[in-house]
């Protein structure tokens with residue numbers, strides 16, 4: 271039996287929340303990723319380059335295609351949206367006919383959807399499925415040409431198109447030869463450094479007519495960004511300088527990610543709110559970091575495919591049952607085979623399991639070290655980089671895996 275919770279306790283929690291929450295945030299939305307700030311400190315160079323590249327639009331000429339890349343949280347999306355907003359207003363002022371469409375390719379990830387969305391952006395409804403892709407494409411070409419305009423399409427997270435819909439990219443880079451009155455330009459954005467190499471050379475040269483690189487932010491730059499946002503997101507005097515200082519330092523360690531910095535400060539505010547404190551200091555930021563890290567690990571593990579989860583379960587079992595810090599690939603494969611039989615899923619070869627182990631390492635869930643076993647050759651020692659308790663908690667959320675874990679405990 272848990273502790274008795276009286277209505278009074280809950281009432282107190284709610285009261286405390288009502289009393290403090292109004293004292294912490296001025297506007298919480300400002301601290302979320304989706305908010306596009308008016309000022310983007312330390313991105314002046316990228317801002318100006320993009321503006322200069324897109325400027326021909328103002329005199330009715332189509333700009334070059336642009337390829338933007340840089341690590342996650344370095345302001346690519348924010349800068350692009352901000353520049354396009356200003357450009358749109360300016361085009362209205364000078365009567366230049368500009369249409370834009372922003373697509374996040376993580377969501378719009380098939381050729382069909384890409385062209386359906388493009389059609390929609392110029393007011394043409396397309397059924398969710400059912401038409402041949404060529405028809406959706408040619409309708410777009412026809413409707414776009416009739417508009418007699420410059421059309422700028424932003425393909426954010428463009429690397430996502432490569433898996434299922436590289437032909438969307440191919441068609442878009444060649445679409446101008448099908449248009450006579452309108453012109454289309456592409457802004458492609460990615461945080462995947464390998465993306466460009468994997469492109470078809472013709473697409474690559476067309477897409478990369480202009481390139482803008484977004485370098486990671488350094489701690490002092492993140493501090494400026496946070497100060498700006500805290501000024502409008504929090505009530506005056508709530509955020510202590512120590513909080514900003516440490517949030518910037520943490521985020522700088524993680525490849526200078528402004529998104530992480532903002533998350534830290536927002537969650538730190540929520541920690542204060544929950545505890546009924548009206549000041550945010552480095553202490554709340556430290557707690558926020560723990561919360562965020564736990565959530566990301568949980569999310570990564572939860573969304574793993576079943577085979578990878580079984581491999582992780584085998585590693586977990588092996589380490590927790592033998593009370594050692596690591597296990598080897600040989601030991602693991604035996605256990606993996608048992609569990610996959612029990613779950614009645616396909617049994618993969620040892621080679622495939624090695625690949626899955628590498629994936630888990632890349633995701634930062636495990637650590638691998640190759641050790642020499644003398645004349646027996648070499649083997650891989652595997653250890654967990656996340657506490658056992660956390661792994662167990664998240665794995666147990668999968669009902670198939672939780673049965674296995676429970677059974678092994680008996």
Ligand SMILES: Nc1ncnc2c1ncn2[C@@H]1O[C@H](COP(=O)(O)OP(=O)(O)OP(=O)(O)O)[C@@H](O)[C@H]1O
Pocket residue numbers: 302303304305306307309310311312313340341342343344345346347348349460461484495528529532
């Ligand atoms: N220079 C800046 N000034 C103010 N806020 C910024 C700046 N750069 C980034 N941000 C903020 O940080 C968050 C992440 O930025 P953004 O979404 O533009 O990153 P990104 O480079 O597109 O990352 P990803 O590759 O993960 O999509 C956003 O909330 C954005 O407003």
Ligand SMILES: [Mg+2]
Pocket residue numbers: 346347348426
């Ligand atoms: Mg982005």
